[in-house]
Amino acid sequence: MNYYMSRVEIDEIGEGLIRAYANKFSNRAIQFIDIEHFIMEFLRLGIEYTSFAEMDAGKIGFLADGKTPLLIHQDGKIIPFVFPKDTIVLDKFLLSERERGRRRFTMAHEAAHYILGKVYAIPSAGCFHTEYDGERSYSKEELAQMFASAEWQADVMGASLLMPRYIVDNALAKFNRSNPIKIYGGNTITARDKDIIRRMAASIGVSYTALFIRLRDLEMFEYHDILEYISNELNLGGALK
Numbered sequence: 557m558n559y560y561m562s563r564v565e566i567d568e569i570g571e572g573l574i575r576a577y578a579n580k581f582s583n584r585a586i587q588f589i590d591i592e593h594f595i596m597e598f599l600r601l602g603i604e605y606t607s608f609a610e611m612d613a614g615k616i617g618f619l620a621d622g623k624t625p626l627l628i629h630q631d632g633k634i635i636p637f638v639f640p641k642d643t644i645v646l647d648k649f650l651l652s653e654r655e656r657g658r659r660r661f662t663m664a665h666e667a668a669h670y671i672l673g674k675v676y677a678i679p680s681a682g683c684f685h686t687e688y689d690g691e692r693s694y695s696k697e698e699l700a701q702m703f704a705s706a707e708w709q710a711d712v713m714g715a716s717l718l719m720p721r722y723i724v725d726n727a728l729a730k731f732n733r734s735n736p737i738k739i740y741g742g743n744t745i746t747a748r749d750k751d752i753i754r755r756m757a758a759s760i761g762v763s764y765t766a767l768f769i770r771l772r773d774l775e776m777f778e779y780h781d782i783l784e785y786i787s788n789e790l791n792l793g794g795a796l797k
Contacts, residue, residue, distance in 0.1 A: 560705060563712055570716025587726055588761055589718055591663050599667060602643040609634040617662035618645040619669045657763035668713030718762055719770045727756040741782035746789055
């Protein structure tokens with residue numbers, strides 16, 4: 557059985573799910589996706605919070621299969637606990653308002669694992685959402701697991717659930733009059749456009765990084781020569797002819 561889909565296929569399914577959700581709950585999916593409501597009322601999954609005690613601090617979300625234990629802190633002890641099948645379990649530190657973007661993306665990522673299990677018609681298995689820490693040393697096995705096809709696909713699906721194209725289009729219209737974000741060279745963005753992305757991200761309920769990646773994947777960037785940035789934005793070396 558082929559467990560690979562292209563980014564375009566995953567995106568199409570994700571956006572289709574949001575369209576179906578919007579048809580059922582019309583007031584819930586206009587400018588902002590209420591991912592918790594989508595998970596509980598449309599997918600019919602449970603959501604619980606607990607204090608994770610896994611050795612890997614990067615593990616902050618878990619999709620329970622009703623069999624695989626999760627190590628948690630309880631009554632001053634670390635115990636293995638089996639959560640009911642099809643429950644999304646989140647580390648309780650994500651309840652902080654400053655973790656809103658991470659909380660929403662972690663929910664979407666775990667929901668994506670559930671959806672992809674339906675797509676591939678495979679039994680659900682307990683799986684973690686693990687965040688990559690750039691300052692930590694990972695083993696080859698850990699890196700292979702983190703960037704495995706299933707995790708990559710869940711990230712893509714999660715992004716499409718939180719940031720369907722029409723939501724991003726609406727935010728771009730609101731904050732930048734539907735003008736594309738300019739990229740100079742391959743990575744340079746003006747301070748003004750960075751602020752626009754931040755405001756768009758806040759309105760959608762995601763992080764700056766998550767929206768940046770989504771804008772790139774949706775091909776909503778307009779690429780310019782880095783010399784244009786140096787000349788016209790930094791005003792160095794004279795106007796570019």
